[in-house]
Amino acid sequence: MTDNCKVRKQRYLKWLCGISVGAAAAILYWHLEPLAKWLTYSLLGLSAASKFSSAVDFFLFETPKVMLLLTAVVFVVGVIRSFFSPERTRKILAGHHEFIGNVLAANLGIVTPFCSCSAVPLFIGFVTAGIPLGVTFSFLISAPMINEVALVLLFGLFGWKIAGIYLITGLLIAITAGWVIGRLCLERYVEPWVYEIKINETLEETVITWNDRMRFGYDAVKDIVGRVWPYVIAGIAVGAGIHGYVPQDFMASIMGRCAWWSVPLAVLLGVPMYSNAAGIIPIVQALLEKGAALGTVLAFMMSVIGLSLPEAVILRKVLKLPLIFIFFGVVAVGILIVGLLFNLIMPYMGFR
Amino acid sequence: MKIQILGTGCPKCKKLAENAEAAARELGLSFELEKVTDINQIMKFGVMMTPALAVDGNVKVVGKVASPDEIKAMLKKP
Numbered sequence: 001m002t003d004n005c006k007v008r009k010q011r012y013l014k015w016l017c018g019i020s021v022g023a024a025a026a027i028l029y030w031h032l033e034p035l036a037k038w039l040t041y042s043l044l045g046l047s048a049a050s051k052f053s054s055a056v057d058f059f060l061f062e063t064p065k066v067m068l069l070l071t072a073v074v075f076v077v078g079v080i081r082s083f084f085s086p087e088r089t090r091k092i093l094a095g096h097h098e099f100i101g102n103v104l105a106a107n108l109g110i111v112t113p114f115c116s117c118s119a120v121p122l123f124i125g126f127v128t129a130g131i132p133l134g135v136t137f138s139f140l141i142s143a144p145m146i147n148e149v150a151l152v153l154l155f156g157l158f159g160w161k162i163a164g165i166y167l168i169t170g171l172l173i174a175i176t177a178g179w180v181i182g183r184l185c186l187e188r189y190v191e192p193w194v195y196e197i198k199i200n201e202t203l204e205e206t207v208i209t210w211n212d213r214m215r216f217g218y219d220a221v222k223d224i225v226g227r228v229w230p231y232v233i234a235g236i237a238v239g240a241g242i243h244g245y246v247p248q249d250f251m252a253s254i255m256g257r258c259a260w261w262s263v264p265l266a267v268l269l270g271v272p273m274y275s276n277a278a279g280i281i282p283i284v285q286a287l288l289e290k291g292a293a294l295g296t297v298l299a300f301m302m303s304v305i306g307l308s309l310p311e312a313v314i315l316r317k318v319l320k321l322p323l324i325f326i327f328f329g330v331v332a333v334g335i336l337i338v339g340l341l342f343n344l345i346m347p348y349m350g351f352r
Numbered sequence: 353m354k355i356q357i358l359g360t361g362c363p364k365c366k367k368l369a370e371n372a373e374a375a376a377r378e379l380g381l382s383f384e385l386e387k388v389t390d391i392n393q394i395m396k397f398g399v400m401m402t403p404a405l406a407v408d409g410n411v412k413v414v415g416k417v418a419s420p421d422e423i424k425a426m427l428k429k430p
Contacts, residue, residue: 085414086400086401086415087400090400113401113415115364115401115415117360117362117364117402118400118401118402118415120360120391121391121394121395121399121400121401121402122400122401124391124395124400125395125400128395193392197392197395198395198396219416317391
């Protein structure tokens with residue numbers, strides 16, 4: 001057999017393997033509920049009525065469910081991201097004016113690979129390509145705040161409504177905050193040397209095959225799922241643990257709907273804190289379960305993962321302090337409004 | 353051969369530098385490894401995602417930690 005033939009055969013085998021693993025996972029996913037029940041009540045022989053057994057059942061059902069969902073979504077997002085390099089995103093954004101630009105930037109923030117450690121080169125790359133400051137900020141706000149891991153966990157644990165609210169309000173905040181920053185004409189607060197940098201834009205786009213894209217997805221799974229799985233399991237364990245043991249309305253008096261001041265407090269606490277999206281979900285789960293209001297919890301979560309002190313320190317290299325304050329201020333106000341609004345309209349949407 | 357690691361010093365940059373060194377060692381190349389941490393210099397390469405890796409001034413990896421095997425393939429090609 002020639003080398004070429006061997007490579008091709010290996011490639012087919014890999015695809016076949018991938019497809020069968022996917023199919024097996026899908027079948028498993030749809031049979032998790034009876035499986036968890038069987039494990040809990042038949043194999044472990046726990047009595048059906050106790051709080052403990054229902055916690056075990058919850059854990060055995062939710063853990064594989066969320067892990068499977070997480071793996072699938074991280075894989076798909078990884079493949080999607082192979083289509084959106086920062087170079088391509090920059091090209092798309094450079095041709096648009098404000099508002100349309102803000103909307104595009106916020107959406108592209110979700111699908112473009114981003115890590116806050118490369119926020120500075122990305123910022124310089126965008127601004128020097130003539131992308132308006134406000135549009136650049138829409139991107140910088142949405143990229144960390146709308147996180148695929150958080151989205152999956154919210155969907156898995158609380159359903160599509162809450163996941164959808166998180167996605168849509170996150171986009172709205174990124175669009176509006178970026179637009180406001182653009183209107184304020186703050187270019188003078190960008191370090192002047194940024195505009196003097198000459199960028200080599202000749203970096204050619206490498207040709208990517210579908211094999212490479214699958215590889216991209218696989219690497220994303222290895223990297224992200226490999227990093228966050230302990231948090232996910234901890235989160236579900238917390239959820240299972242507090243199922244019966246903490247009184248239902250424990251948090252209602254301090255973080256419930258009637259305590260309006262809890263929203264600003266949640267944002268104030270959340271902004272300097274930083275945690276990855278997977279780490280914050282156990283807390284979200286515990287708070288929601290125990291009667292904290294959805295708007296308050298959403299505000300807390302967004303301010304923790306969307307804004308952080310380390311990011312401010314990194315951005316200080318290219319932004320003067322007033323602009324950093326305005327950036328954080330505008331986003332924090334956006335989160336605050338979303339939180340308050342939600343607590344107000346929650347009862348009409350079928351939430352507690 | 354000149355291998356440059358572009359990045360402002362995050363853990364991923366260090367990992368990429370280690371992998372690059374391992375790859376070049378294994379191939380028995382005579383090489384010089386340089387860490388480029390100055391943002392002006394990094395931007396001159398046209399790179400918007402760190403860490404990145406350049407061989408003799410040509411950018412080969414952007415925004416990810418390539419494995420030693422991947423880097424080996426890049427170093428072998430003329």
